[in-house]
Amino acid sequence: MLSIIYGEIEDKKYIFDPDTFFDNTYEDEWIVDELSVKMIKDVDQSDVIGPHLIESPFLGPISVEKLSGGVKTLILVNNDQGHIFNASACGDNCAKWLLVIGQMKDVTVRLGYFMDFGDGEIEVRIVNTGFIAHSSKELDYEVYKNRLL
Numbered sequence: 001m002l003s004i005i006y007g008e009i010e011d012k013k014y015i016f017d018p019d020t021f022f023d024n025t026y027e028d029e030w031i032v033d034e035l036s037v038k039m040i041k042d043v044d045q046s047d048v049i050g051p052h053l054i055e056s057p058f059l060g061p062i063s064v065e066k067l068s069g070g071v072k073t074l075i076l077v078n079n080d081q082g083h084i085f086n087a088s089a090c091g092d093n094c095a096k097w098l099l100v101i102g103q104m105k106d107v108t109v110r111l112g113y114f115m116d117f118g119d120g121e122i123e124v125r126i127v128n129t130g131f132i133a134h135s136s137k138e139l140d141y142e143v144y145k146n147r148l149l
Contacts, residue, residue, distance in 0.1 A: 001132075002102025003125040004087075005110045006148035011084055014110065015076075018085045022072035023065045028052070030079045031064055039097050043071040070094045077107050088112040099124075112149065114140055 015021045028051035030036055037048045044067055046056040054062050070090040074097050077085055087098065087109035095117045101107055108127065117124070117136040124133045128148050133139035143149055 001106055001123055001125055002098055003106070003108040003127050005084065005108065005127040006143055007112065007128070009084070009110055013082065014084045014086070016086050018073040018076050018089050019069040021083075021085075022076055025080070026064065026072075026075065027079070030075050033078075035078060035100075036075050039074050040067065040071055043074070043093050043097070044068050074098070074101070077101055077109060078104075081105070081107065084108050084110055086110050086112075087115070090115070092116040114143065114149065 031048060031051045040046050040048055040054065044056065046054045049055055052064060054064060054067060056062050059066065070093065073085050073087060073089045074094055076083070077087070077098065078101050087094070088111055090098070092115060095115050098109065099117065099122055102124070117139065119136065121134060122136065122139070124139055125131070126133065126139070126142055126148070129142060129146055131142045133142060
């Protein structure tokens with residue numbers, strides 16, 4: 001399940017800057033993983049050629065370090081359950097992928113804004129209150145009601 005901590009947190013496992021953390025810790029197999037390839041295609045509109053080369057329609061051939069902060073965060077969330085990542089580095093285009101990862105495994109991220117999880121059914125636990133939301137409306141209301149942001 002996807003669990004979200006809203007607002008500021010103090011935790012030794014918390015990574016505020018997932019972009020830089022990714023650049024210094026990612027493993028080649030993370031890049032060519034089937035889910036990573038799909039996320040890179042969807043979020044960055046880029047194709048994985050290999051573990052060290054991405055083909056961007058905007059930038060041409062790029063290194064993995066030039067991927068967006070959002071897709072780097074998603075790859076970290078999927079591959080490193082030892083940390084809590086700042087998902088505020090992600091835009092709304094990453095929301096569906098956080099939900100996909102949360103359906104596959106238990107993950108916790110931190111958010112500092114109201115991410116748009118769409119109109120469909122979701123299952124997201126708000127760590128701050130323990131509430132499990134089944135729609136974006138429920139999620140946003142719980143965050144608002146408890147002044148978590």
